[in-house]
Amino acid sequence: MTRILVIRLSALGDFVQSFPAFAAIRAHHPDASITLLTTAPFRALAETSPWFDQIEIDTRPKITDFRGMKRLRQQLSGYDRIYDLQTSGRSSGYRRLAGKADWSGIRGSGPLSHTNPSRTLMHTRTRQRDQLRVAGMAEVPEVADLNWLTSQGSRFTEQLRTPYAVIVPGAAPHRPGKRWAADRYGALAAHLAAKGQTPVVVGSSADTPLAAVIQSVCPEAVDLTGKTSILDLGGICAKATIAIGNDTGPMHLAAAVGCRCLVLFSAESDPGLTAPIGRFAEQVRVLRVHDMATLSVDRVVSALG
Incomplete structure (x- = not known):
């Protein structure tokens, strides 16, 4: 089974802005096992949603925290593809811990990298839609089903x-x-x-x-x-x-x-x-x-x- 990791850490507004992207990833990988790496405040929200099979909590360990960094490496390992929707300096740095997974984000120059020079001028929704288009998703919904x-x-x-x-x-x-x-x-x-x-x-x-x-x-x-x-x-x-x-x-x-x-x-x-x-x-x-x-x-x- 294909294993997918989605990274979206915080904050609430940013997390909500990613609802359509979450839905698109789930639709694009209907048979995959999809895990979300997020922070503790959003566990219940993510668990109740229909988009993820597992939730992992990032405790954001410092580089000097050996045990914390070891656990983070384990959390990032074993995936076939990783979608970094946080695209922060911190989350981009996770790529070096993630092994050989295909990486959709802003780090590196792989085929899924979002290198659009105008990305910082885009609204969050537009930027994520463009990122997922590069990753092969022609359609990202304007809104997600939130029943x-x-x-x-x-x-x-x-x-x-x-x-x-x-x-x-x-x-x-x-x-x-x-x-x-x-x-x-x-x-x-x-x-x-x-x-x-x-x-x-x-x-x-x-x-x-x-x-x-x-x-x-x-x-x-x-x-x-x-x-x-x-x-x-x-x-x-x-x-x-x-x-x-x-x-x-x-x-x-x-x-x-x-x-x-x-x-x-x-x-x-x-x-x-x-x-x-x-x-x-x-x-x-x-x-x-x-x-x-x-x-x-x-x-x-x-x-x-």
């Missing part, structure tokens, strides 16, 4: 007052410039509540202080920060009327499951390269400003349509 994901989270959705809107106030801790102020999200939540929608705040436990600020402005808001798994979040977003949030992982998930989205971008990131991709035209709207501090609540409300 397995949209059916999750019933323990929350059955209790939420409908209709509800999802609010995503967090972002990577080291990228504060990507965040719109929590008190402004609070004012937005109050607007939504006045229109008959329950504001539902989601994110990790690190975002709980942001949810507290939002609730101080809008007591009707429901705080689910730190309470949901990624799988739960997929089902919650699928049933929401809209999701509004910063350029961060949960907004990619919301877009992927078909939720109408308004994504707030600052100069910290380029939507041309990383914007969430929806399932249908005009599902995802991007509102970009140079500095989040200049973005008013009225402008966001106007953008809701």
Whole structure:
């Protein structure tokens, strides 16, 4: 049996952007044993999906960690083909640990190498589609079947007052410039509540202080920060009327499951390269400003349509 390894380590938004690529690899190798090498936060998501037969967790050992590097070499060995969808400096370095497997990635000059000089100017989806085309896949779907994901989270959705809107106030801790102020999200939540929608705040436990600020402005808001798994979040977003949030992982998930989205971008990131991709035209709207501090609540409300 052909053995395939797919490498996709992090982060959530990047992982979600790879759903169509995962589906294409599974369709291209229907009888192969396909393993995903990823990081611990995405184990349950990957195990629930229909694309992989096994999941391996990369603990990202340091080069000086002899035991960790030995285990990593074992995790990378014995495959006929490896698709590096991470294409980072770290994952590219794994090629030297992978033996004689055919390598689809950016390291080396083999027949599957993605050497397009414009790859860094492409959106993640376009770049992966081009990489897989070089590897022999003429068709990569625009969207993947996510029924397995949209059916999750019933323990929350059955209790939420409908209709509800999802609010995503967090972002990577080291990228504060990507965040719109929590008190402004609070004012937005109050607007939504006045229109008959329950504001539902989601994110990790690190975002709980942001949810507290939002609730101080809008007591009707429901705080689910730190309470949901990624799988739960997929089902919650699928049933929401809209999701509004910063350029961060949960907004990619919301877009992927078909939720109408308004994504707030600052100069910290380029939507041309990383914007969430929806399932249908005009599902995802991007509102970009140079500095989040200049973005008013009225402008966001106007953008809701």
